[in-house]
Amino acid sequence: MAGTLLQLTVNGHPQTVWIQDKTTLLEVLRDGLGFTGTKNGCAVGQCGTCTVWIDGVSRLSCITLARTVEGRTVTTVEGLADWWRERHPEDVYHPLQSAFVAEGAVQCGFCTPGMTMAGAALLQEIPHPDREEIREALGGHLCRCTGYEQIIRAVAAVGDRGKEDVR
Amino acid sequence: MSSRPSFYITRLENWVDLPSSLGTLGAQILAGGTDLVPNLTWELASPTMLVDVMGISELREITIDAEGRWVIGAAVTLSDILHHPVLGAHYPMLVAAVHAVATPEIRAQATLGGNLCVDTRCRFRNQPPIWRSGLDPCFKSDGNRCYAAPKSRECVAILSSDTAPVLIALGAEVAVGGPELRWVEVEALYSGDGHDHLTLGPQEFVRAVRLPRVSPAGVFRKWRDRATMDFPEVDVAVAATLDEGVPRDIRIVVSAVGPAPVRISAAEVLLDSSPWTDAQLERASVMAREAVHPYDNGQLGVIGRQLAVRSLVLDALTALRAALMETGGEQNDLGGRDSREKGQPR
Ligand SMILES: Cc1cc2nc3c(=O)[nH]c(=O)nc-3n(C[C@H](O)[C@H](O)[C@H](O)COP(=O)(O)OP(=O)(O)OC[C@H]3O[C@@H](n4cnc5c(N)ncnc54)[C@H](O)[C@@H]3O)c2cc1C
Ligand code: SF4
Ligand code: FES
Ligand code: FES
Numbered sequence: 001m002a003g004t005l006l007q008l009t010v011n012g013h014p015q016t017v018w019i020q021d022k023t024t025l026l027e028v029l030r031d032g033l034g035f036t037g038t039k040n041g042c043a044v045g046q047c048g049t050c051t052v053w054i055d056g057v058s059r060l061s062c063i064t065l066a067r068t069v070e071g072r073t074v075t076t077v078e079g080l081a082d083w084w085r086e087r088h089p090e091d092v093y094h095p096l097q098s099a100f101v102a103e104g105a106v107q108c109g110f111c112t113p114g115m116t117m118a119g120a121a122l123l124q125e126i127p128h129p130d131r132e133e134i135r136e137a138l139g140g141h142l143c144r145c146t147g148y149e150q151i152i153r154a155v156a157a158v159g160d161r162g163k164e165d166v167r
Numbered sequence: 168m169s170s171r172p173s174f175y176i177t178r179l180e181n182w183v184d185l186p187s188s189l190g191t192l193g194a195q196i197l198a199g200g201t202d203l204v205p206n207l208t209w210e211l212a213s214p215t216m217l218v219d220v221m222g223i224s225e226l227r228e229i230t231i232d233a234e235g236r237w238v239i240g241a242a243v244t245l246s247d248i249l250h251h252p253v254l255g256a257h258y259p260m261l262v263a264a265v266h267a268v269a270t271p272e273i274r275a276q277a278t279l280g281g282n283l284c285v286d287t288r289c290r291f292r293n294q295p296p297i298w299r300s301g302l303d304p305c306f307k308s309d310g311n312r313c314y315a316a317p318k319s320r321e322c323v324a325i326l327s328s329d330t331a332p333v334l335i336a337l338g339a340e341v342a343v344g345g346p347e348l349r350w351v352e353v354e355a356l357y358s359g360d361g362h363d364h365l366t367l368g369p370q371e372f373v374r375a376v377r378l379p380r381v382s383p384a385g386v387f388r389k390w391r392d393r394a395t396m397d398f399p400e401v402d403v404a405v406a407a408t409l410d411e412g413v414p415r416d417i418r419i420v421v422s423a424v425g426p427a428p429v430r431i432s433a434a435e436v437l438l439d440s441s442p443w444t445d446a447q448l449e450r451a452s453v454m455a456r457e458a459v460h461p462y463d464n465g466q467l468g469v470i471g472r473q474l475a476v477r478s479l480v481l482d483a484l485t486a487l488r489a490a491l492m493e494t495g496g497e498q499n500d501l502g503g504r505d506s507r508e509k510g511q512p513r
Contacts, residue, residue, distance in 0.1 A: 021176045044205035051272060060272045063204040067176045139395030140270025
């Protein structure tokens with residue numbers, strides 16, 4: 001049996017899971033560890049709903065074999081607010097999560113975990129992104145409900161806050 | 168959990184070990200996995216062992232060789248290429264092609280070697296297993312027919328690598344590792360058979376890509392359905408070097424219309440020997456359309472793709488002419504090599 005123990009850190013906590021070599025990171029997160037916030041939209045890289053951070057970089061967990069992230073640090077949508085609070089204890093949520101609510105960027109919500117992880121990663125890299133940069137960063141994310149406009153506005157609203165960089 | 172067939176993963180740290188690992192029956196390279204993992208999930212590939220090359224540091228370097236040529240390791244990621252501080256300024260056409268591949272998340276994981284070796288695609292095959300269960304296996308699934316080209320005796324699935332046409336236009340070379348190292352032109356990497364589309368031997372792999380010391384001027388164009396994430400329906404890359412006001416080493420490459428990129432030699436000869444007037448560029452683009460025969464295995468129709476070949480080649484050549492005239496200075500119209508006639512003024 002092509003099985004091994006996989007160790008990785010998810011949302012700040014070390015985890016050890018028994019996996020097969022063919023298991024994807026998405027399957028580990030959802031089926032193995034119960035982080036079902038990360039969605040399985042297509043399983044083949046075409047929709048963006050499974051986006052998580054691997055060592056801080058926005059990646060698709062459905063096309064990442066779990067064995068290849070041995071020892072790495074994964075952040076899922078469940079860990080986004082905690083991750084933000086470590087840097088900004090006064091806040092409850094990541095400002096992008098609040099902006100999604102304020103701008104009406106969530107309808108059915110299926111794309112939201114992927115959109116927020118990609119949007120928050122963009123704000124890390126470019127604190128005040130313009131519209132084109134937002135569209136580019138979210139280009140691999142499908143939304144069947146909102147028509148995208150509200151989502152783009154939510155990311156832009158956080159970038160526009162001006163006061164401090166979203167880092 | 169998916170019904171993905173089982174396999175072992177072997178992670179290597181030294182490329183010297185690659186040929187023997189690849190010699191194992193059923194072994195296949197795993198680079199970024201952005202092509203291979205979806206194919207495993209849809210049961211389009213059935214390796215028994217994946218050889219993970221992402222830990223091989225030699226494959227992950229971008230270096231300059233003794234003769235001043237840039238060498239990009241096969242496992243360098245597409246986003247590493249985009250983020251490189253100077254490479255992009257020297258090879259803007261390569262950057263354009265890399266940027267046109269997939270999405271930011273995928274580019275953070277996908278590699279240049281994986282892009283060159285990406286499996287061929289076809290709308291009759293790149294579908295979930297339940298979709299395919301309604302069709303008997305085609306050539307690429309070890310069956311005995313082709314749905315895209317019923318009269319064809321081999322698979323005509325599409326090579327969708329965006330970097331391949333550009334690297335061919337640039338005159339780049341590939342280091343093929345294996346029992347012995349050999350350097351080949353990028354063009355020589357492709358067999359033309361969609362089922363077994365690479366010319367690599369069983370123990371061979373792409374080790375690196377070497378760019379020419381000085382980049383020719385070049386233009387890349389990609390036509391696809393959704394500009395944010397789709398595979399190409401037609402790719403065009405054109406390049407030339409200006410020599411005393413005359414374009415030389417003209418390369419016109421059309422790709423994503425079959426299992427291998429196609430050089431439009433007739434059009435290259437035409438533009439090598441005559442001035443780059445509007446009419447000649449138009450003729451060259453018609454030659455391109457006549458030279459390629461897409462089948463109905465892309466997402467967009469055959470006629471649309473044929474027309475796109477013509478208009479993309481024309482657009483790319485027009486942009487290339489403008490770029491060449493800019494570098495050649497105000498006085499230099501583009502003349503042909505033999506005629507030395509005056510070319511098309513701006
Ligand atoms: C939604 C989506 C959109 C995409 N859009 C595009 C697109 O627009 N254009 C495009 O070109 N591609 C596209 N791709 C395909 C793929 O992401 C890219 O081609 C990528 O560059 C493949 O690189 P990789 O490192 O992930 O390859 P892998 O998946 O690791 O490997 C691909 C193939 O190449 C072989 N291989 C890998 N490295 C080597 C090597 N060094 N030597 C020999 N063989 C090797 C593997 O065995 C495998 O067969 C898309 C993929 C998805 C999921
Ligand atoms: S081109 Fe023909 S043989 Fe190849 S995958 Fe498509 S239908 Fe199958
Ligand atoms: S589930 Fe990963 S991209 Fe769709
Ligand atoms: S809110 Fe429903 S898919 Fe985006």
